[in-house]
Amino acid sequence: MNLAVSLAAETNESLARMSDMLIYSSMAVYTLAFFAHIAEWVFGSRSKVGRTAAELTATARAAAPAVTVRVNQGGSTAVLDKPKVVTRSGAGTRDVPDGPGAAGGTVKGDLYGRIAVSLTTLAFLIEAAGVIARAFAVQRAPWGNMYEFSTTFSTVAVGAYLGFLLARKDVRWLGLPLMTTVLLDLGMAVTWLKTPSDQLVPALDSYWLWIHVSTAIFCGAVFYLGAVATLLYLFRDSYENKLATGGEPGSFARSVMERLPSAASLDKFSYRVNAAIFPLWTFTIIAGAIWAGDAWGRYWGWDAKEVWSFITWVGYAAYLHARATAGWKGRKAAYIALIAFACFLFNYYGVNIFVTSKHSYAGV
Amino acid sequence: MSKSTTTTTTTTETTAETEAHDLGEAGSQLSTAPREEAAVGGPALGVVGWIRWFWRQLTSMRVALILLFLLSLGAIPGSLIPQTGADELKVQNFKRAHETLTPLYERLQLFDVYSSVWFSAIYILLFVSLIGCIVPRTGQFVGQLRGLPPGAPGRLTRLPAYTTWRTEAEPEQVRDAALAVLKGRRFRAHTVKDAVAAEKGYLREAGNLLFHIALIVMLVAFAWGQLFKSEGGKLIIEGDGFSNTLTQYDDFKSGSLYSTDDLAPFSFQLDSFTGTYEKTGPQRGTPRTFEAAVTYSEAGGADKKAVIRVNEPLKVGGSKVYLIAHGYAPVVTVKDGRGKVVFHGAVPLLPFDNNITSTGAIKVMDGYRDKNGKKEQLGFQAFFVPTFAGAGKGDMFSQFPALDFPVMALTGFHGDLRVDSGLPQNVYQLDKSKMTQFKDKHGNKLAQRMLPGETMTLPDGAGSITFEKDIKEWASFQVSQQPGNGLALAGAIAAIAGLSGSLFIQRRRVWVRAVRGEDGVTVVEMAGLGRSESAKLPEELADLALTLHAQAPTAPEPARDPAAEPAEEPAEADPAEAEGAEK
Numbered sequence: 025m026n027l028a029v030s031l032a033a034e035t036n037e038s039l040a041r042m043s044d045m046l047i048y049s050s051m052a053v054y055t056l057a058f059f060a061h062i063a064e065w066v067f068g069s070r071s072k073v074g075r076t077a078a079e080l081t082a083t084a085r086a087a088a089p090a091v092t093v094r095v096n097q098g099g100s101t102a103v104l105d106k107p108k109v110v111t112r113s114g115a116g117t118r119d120v121p122d123g124p125g126a127a128g129g130t131v132k133g134d135l136y137g138r139i140a141v142s143l144t145t146l147a148f149l150i151e152a153a154g155v156i157a158r159a160f161a162v163q164r165a166p167w168g169n170m171y172e173f174s175t176t177f178s179t180v181a182v183g184a185y186l187g188f189l190l191a192r193k194d195v196r197w198l199g200l201p202l203m204t205t206v207l208l209d210l211g212m213a214v215t216w217l218k219t220p221s222d223q224l225v226p227a228l229d230s231y232w233l234w235i236h237v238s239t240a241i242f243c244g245a246v247f248y249l250g251a252v253a254t255l256l257y258l259f260r261d262s263y264e265n266k267l268a269t270g271g272e273p274g275s276f277a278r279s280v281m282e283r284l285p286s287a288a289s290l291d292k293f294s295y296r297v298n299a300a301i302f303p304l305w306t307f308t309i310i311a312g313a314i315w316a317g318d319a320w321g322r323y324w325g326w327d328a329k330e331v332w333s334f335i336t337w338v339g340y341a342a343y344l345h346a347r348a349t350a351g352w353k354g355r356k357a358a359y360i361a362l363i364a365f366a367c368f369l370f371n372y373y374g375v376n377i378f379v380t381s382k383h384s385y386a387g388v
Numbered sequence: 389m390s391k392s393t394t395t396t397t398t399t400t401e402t403t404a405e406t407e408a409h410d411l412g413e414a415g416s417q418l419s420t421a422p423r424e425e426a427a428v429g430g431p432a433l434g435v436v437g438w439i440r441w442f443w444r445q446l447t448s449m450r451v452a453l454i455l456l457f458l459l460s461l462g463a464i465p466g467s468l469i470p471q472t473g474a475d476e477l478k479v480q481n482f483k484r485a486h487e488t489l490t491p492l493y494e495r496l497q498l499f500d501v502y503s504s505v506w507f508s509a510i511y512i513l514l515f516v517s518l519i520g521c522i523v524p525r526t527g528q529f530v531g532q533l534r535g536l537p538p539g540a541p542g543r544l545t546r547l548p549a550y551t552t553w554r555t556e557a558e559p560e561q562v563r564d565a566a567l568a569v570l571k572g573r574r575f576r577a578h579t580v581k582d583a584v585a586a587e588k589g590y591l592r593e594a595g596n597l598l599f600h601i602a603l604i605v606m607l608v609a610f611a612w613g614q615l616f617k618s619e620g621g622k623l624i625i626e627g628d629g630f631s632n633t634l635t636q637y638d639d640f641k642s643g644s645l646y647s648t649d650d651l652a653p654f655s656f657q658l659d660s661f662t663g664t665y666e667k668t669g670p671q672r673g674t675p676r677t678f679e680a681a682v683t684y685s686e687a688g689g690a691d692k693k694a695v696i697r698v699n700e701p702l703k704v705g706g707s708k709v710y711l712i713a714h715g716y717a718p719v720v721t722v723k724d725g726r727g728k729v730v731f732h733g734a735v736p737l738l739p740f741d742n743n744i745t746s747t748g749a750i751k752v753m754d755g756y757r758d759k760n761g762k763k764e765q766l767g768f769q770a771f772f773v774p775t776f777a778g779a780g781k782g783d784m785f786s787q788f789p790a791l792d793f794p795v796m797a798l799t800g801f802h803g804d805l806r807v808d809s810g811l812p813q814n815v816y817q818l819d820k821s822k823m824t825q826f827k828d829k830h831g832n833k834l835a836q837r838m839l840p841g842e843t844m845t846l847p848d849g850a851g852s853i854t855f856e857k858d859i860k861e862w863a864s865f866q867v868s869q870q871p872g873n874g875l876a877l878a879g880a881i882a883a884i885a886g887l888s889g890s891l892f893i894q895r896r897r898v899w900v901r902a903v904r905g906e907d908g909v910t911v912v913e914m915a916g917l918g919r920s921e922s923a924k925l926p927e928e929l930a931d932l933a934l935t936l937h938a939q940a941p942t943a944p945e946p947a948r949d950p951a952a953e954p955a956e957e958p959a960e961a962d963p964a965e966a967e968g969a970e971k
């Protein structure tokens with residue numbers, strides 16, 4: 025081995041070590057963000073919480089609009105001179121206002137929430153730097169094995185969440201569940217899935233890797249956010265059902281559920297997220313097929329990975345259908361979405377670990 | 389940006405049905421999805437009635453949903469049980485290991501899930517349902533395109549987005565202005581009685597239909613490809629060539645409608661194969677590059693050079709040539725007892741581990757005579773490692789895939805190779821039933837570990853075998869011809885385009901009603917309705933309202949007259965609370 029090569033190898037080694045350091049650091053900061061979110065939930069007062077019951081039990085009011093959207097004035101004339109747009113929920117949904125968020129509408133809780141988001145942003149930047157350092161260390165796309173998938177996956181999920189926040193979407197309620205799973209994901213990555221940085225086998229070495237795997241990871245991260253929202257929708261929906269039928273939820277359930285957006289909003293959020301990413305998932309599968317055509321001489325061979333991508337795809341198609349089918353909207357459609365996401369997860373962990381497939385990578 | 393304000397209100401639960409009644413014609417036909425019908429009981433109309441009923445069930449959304457479920461469920465076993473189409477060897481191992489399960493699995497076609505009767509039944513039913521769904525939907529959609537959006541419902545306040553104001557402009561003036569504004573934004577709009585009705589987003593439906601049609605195109609392309617495909621494998625040693633005729637293949641598979649006349653006329657020669665491997669680090673030995681340099685020519689054409697890599701097949705004459713595997717082919721020379729060369733050539737050996745520890749057979753079929761001049765055949769079993777661990781160090785397995793320290797162990801046999809017995813023979817294995825192993829002078833089995841250039845002498849003047857210094861590499865190729873790929877790709881692109889249209893475009897209606905109120909002042913009401921709820925709908929309505937408002941500004945507030953107020957206007961909420969609620 026000549027000198028230049030060994031020098032390069034050494035830089036790569038130190039970059040790889042740096043990447044590991046950064047990933048560990050991001051875990052530390054995510055942990056702090058996790059505790060800040062806990063503080064947000066704990067210190068957010070419950071005084072403003074508990075309005076849903078009032079909404080659902082007050083029967084005197086007529087079918088008046090739930091939300092008013094005031095049109096931006098653009099300056100000159102007085103507010104009342106302009107038309108106001110009134111919106112109401114669609115057919116078959118309850119007109120219930122969204123909860124105030126994890127902070128419960130209090131200043132103290134909100135402060136912790138803001139701290140949590142700042143820490144999440146910091147951890148995201150560190151983790152992203154870790155992923156990028158890894159890419160430079162191995163001198164290829166950092167998606168050659170499960171360790172690398174997992175770190176990129178959580179980076180992208182957090183990035184998507186921060187993107188929603190940046191777009192002023194009301195998603196801070198996602199913070200705590202997201203931090204929990206990001207820590208789980210990273211924990212598994214560094215303990216079980218860790219592989220030393222190395223090159224790809226030639227079969228994986230193609231520009232389709234960049235296209236196919238990056239979109240796959242992105243789809244997974246966004247589907248994940250959709251799945252969390254779907255799960256919360258199911259909880260919140262049964263909570264609202266309980267209240268509407270005169271039930272008395274426990275104080276803990278009340279405190280948690282009251283802060284979440286209404287079931288209708290959660291349902292809408294998860295639908296939009298899942299629907300928006302579905303075409304990209306379709307593209308991901310097609311890109312994979314084209315790649316397989318180049319690498320293995322057939323674009324579709326019913327390999328385990330291909331089968332489970334297909335199952336996931338059909339699952340989400342079924343979900344979109346269910347939402348357009350009478351009697352399948354709402355909870356049933358939500359269950360389908362969760363099953364589809366479970367298929368995605370199985371494809372990721374299950375197929376890589378338990379099933380022998382052409383798609384087995386260098387080290388795990 | 390608009391600001392959302394939560395006001396405390398409630399509704400008694402409105403069900404989809406009452407809603408539909410309220411909106412009447414206006415809310416209908418915002419898509420071409422089949423109408424749901426209560427599936428209770430069959431018709432009392434005889435055979436034709438039953439067929440019609442069955443057809444309507446098959447093409448309903450509910451059955452489509454169930455079939456989608458079954459399709460994904462049915463795909464699962466194929467990912468867990470070895471499949472003949474993917475890995476024949478694994479299927480055989482499985483069958484050997486599970487003797488009780490095998491007959492059951494075979495009956496259920498679980499080794500060929502994706503071509504099984506039941507799996508085919510599911511997707512054929514699904515696609516029949518799909519066609520049965522698309523045809524009427526397309527007709528309906530064309531009808532909707534020809535028609536005009538339905539007139540405004542009686543009470544606009546019931547719609548998901550609503551706004552109102554009073555203006556001094558004349559009602560006709562407002563309607564004309566609204567018509568112009570809506571048409572300017574590419575709504576299809578017309579005036580019905582006292583209101584303007586407008587609709588936009590027809591591309592959503594078009595996209596949805598395109599998507600479903602593209603699914604059919606993809607299925608047809610896939611089936612076409614299966615029926616007309618061909619796939620053959622060929623192992624080639626450096627320096628050797630191949631021409632694309634059936635007899636030259638080591639193995640060949642083709643679809644049921646394929647004719648071997650369709651084999652594209654071309655030939656190629658493997659000039660050299662290069663493999664490099666990671667030299668250090670924890671993944672030492674992991675392959676880095678595999679490259680096969682070839683010279684090829686199409687029927688009657690000039691020679692061209694190309695490099696085939698793992699992800700880069702050679703495209704020639706409508707076929708693709710893929711690099712599939714590689715290994716070593718040591719060159720050996722066999723001489724008989726009189727010193728005559730009876731065999732000289734490279735013998736491809738099959739690797740069985742990642743470091744290319746390989747085995748194979750060297751068969752000398754003709755020309756050999758033993759020391760007594762008797763015709764015989766020779767066979768050698770070869771065990772080859774490209775990188776030897778060193779004598780006395782561990783076992784005979786290779787330590788590294790490159791040719792760093794090649795060593796070959798040979799043991800020889802003489803007798804009848806039984807190649808003429810008519811039975812198909814594995815070229816990598818010896819049939820030793822009619823062979824006798826050479827023994828050394830102590831009576832032990834003759835075996836020798838050899839370095840390149842070394843010779844093993846056979847006992848009793850039976851000749852010799854030399855492991856030449858020149859070690860060649862071989863590569864195996866798959867030559868595939870699969871028609872329908874272009875069609876499948878076109879279908880896939882159309883599917884994604886259609887899907888994006890279907891999911892990202894909102895189909896929505898807007899109505900603008902302008903009537904003279906009791907006090908003589910014009911009341912403008914605007915409302916919007918979308919197929920699915922979207923935050924964009926109120927935003928768009930607000931935007932439209934603002935534009936229209938510029939042409940029909942708010943009239944000065946009259947003496948408060950509750951009768952003139954449009955019904956159910958909500959109270960403005962306290963801005964402070966609005967701030968809190970937004971978080």
Ligand code: HEM
Pocket residue numbers: 338340341344345348419420421422447448449452456514515517518519521522596600603887890891
């Ligand atoms: C091959 C299986 C099928 C797949 C993969 C599939 C997939 C999809 C997808 C992903 C959507 C979502 C797009 C959207 O919401 O606009 C959709 C919508 C739709 N599909 Fe299918 N579909 C299949 C078969 C069918 C069949 C058999 C029918 C007829 C019964 C059908 C009728 C519809 C309708 C009416 C919509 C639009 C729903 C709406 O307006 O929201 N599909 N389909």
